[in-house]
Amino acid sequence: MRVLVLNGPNLNLLGTREPAVYGRETLADVEMLVRNRADVLGIEVEFAQSNHEGALVDIIQAHRGWDGLILNAGGYTHTSVAIPDAISGVQIPTVEVHLSNIFKREEFRHHSYISPVAWGCIAGFGWRGYIAALDLLYGRLTEEQA
Ligand code: CA2
Numbered sequence: 001m002r003v004l005v006l007n008g009p010n011l012n013l014l015g016t017r018e019p020a021v022y023g024r025e026t027l028a029d030v031e032m033l034v035r036n037r038a039d040v041l042g043i044e045v046e047f048a049q050s051n052h053e054g055a056l057v058d059i060i061q062a063h064r065g066w067d068g069l070i071l072n073a074g075g076y077t078h079t080s081v082a083i084p085d086a087i088s089g090v091q092i093p094t095v096e097v098h099l100s101n102i103f104k105r106e107e108f109r110h111h112s113y114i115s116p117v118a119w120g121c122i123a124g125f126g127w128r129g130y131i132a133a134l135d136l137l138y139g140r141l142t143e144e145q146a
Contacts, residue, residue, distance in 0.1 A: 001041075001042070001043045001044065001067050001068075001138070001141055002043070002044045002045075002046070002066045002067050002068075003038070003043050003044070003045050003046075003066065003067060003068040003069070003070060003134065003137055004045075004046050004048065004059075004060075004063045004066055004068070004069050004070070004092075005031070005034060005045055005046070005047045005048070005070045005130065006047075006048050006049070006056065006059060006060070006069060006070070006071050006072070006073075007027060007047075007048070007049040007071075007072050007074065008049070008050065008051070008056055008071075008072060008073040008074035008075070008076050008077075008083075009050075009051040009052075009074040009075050009076060010051065010074055010075065011027055011049055011072060011074050012027055012049050012051070014026050014027045014030065014099075015027070015029065021099075021100050022099045022100060022126070023099060023126040023127055025126075025127050027049060029127070030127045030130055031047045033127055033130070033131065034047075034070075034130050034131060034134060037131050037134055037135070038134060041134065041135075041138045043134065043137075043138060045134075046063075053076055053080055053082055053083065054082070056073065056076065056083055056086075057082050057083060057085075057086040060083070060086040060087060060089075060090055060092075061086055061089065061090060063090065063092065064089075064090040064092070065090075066092055067092070067093070067137070067141050068092060068093050068094070068095070068137035068140075068141065069087070069092045069093070069094040069095070070094075070095050070097055070130060070133040070134065070137070071083075071087075071094055071095070071096055071097065071114065071118070072096075072097045072098060072099070072130075073096070073114055077096070077098070077102075077109075077112045077113065077114050078108055078109060078111060078112065078113070079113070080113055080114075081113060083113070083114065084113050084114055084116065084117040087114070087117045087118070088117050093119050093137065093140060093141075094114075094117065094118045094119055095118065095119055095120060095121070095122060095133035095136055095137060096112065096114045096115060096118040096120070096121040096122070097121075097122050097123070097129045097130055097133050098121070098122070098123035098124070098129065099124075099125075099126050099127070099129065100123065100124060101123050101124025102123050102124075103123065103124075104124070119136075119140070120136070
């Protein structure tokens, strides 16, 4: 079982600013926490981050055939048509994750272009959202393979 964890623009800055909104953990910390859980579940995980919309599309396309995608598209969540198109193109079950609760924030963050093509969305639980996403994909994939 192979799951890609993909983070979009500015998430490389995690842990350096706005801890009240995004938490104190760095992206490397989140990666370690997810890898620990993936090891327990026996899931192979790959991590990627890019600040560029086209690069995110390329990464998604390159993972056609993978079993799951955990995606925090950052600010592109609220603007991108190309990223959801890439997800539709590869048909990978996708969990959309946001560290912050986007519905408690500015109005422009309430709409996601990712949600219509995602299996579901987790928002507001910080790094724990990535672990929950992994557990949810594991449940779905083991059920499908049974
Ligand atoms: O809550 C989330 O995970 C977001 O996807 C984060 C995006 C934001 O545009 C979305 O509306 C919600 C922003 C990521 C910026 O991350 C930073 C973290 C620390 C310091 C600076 C930026």
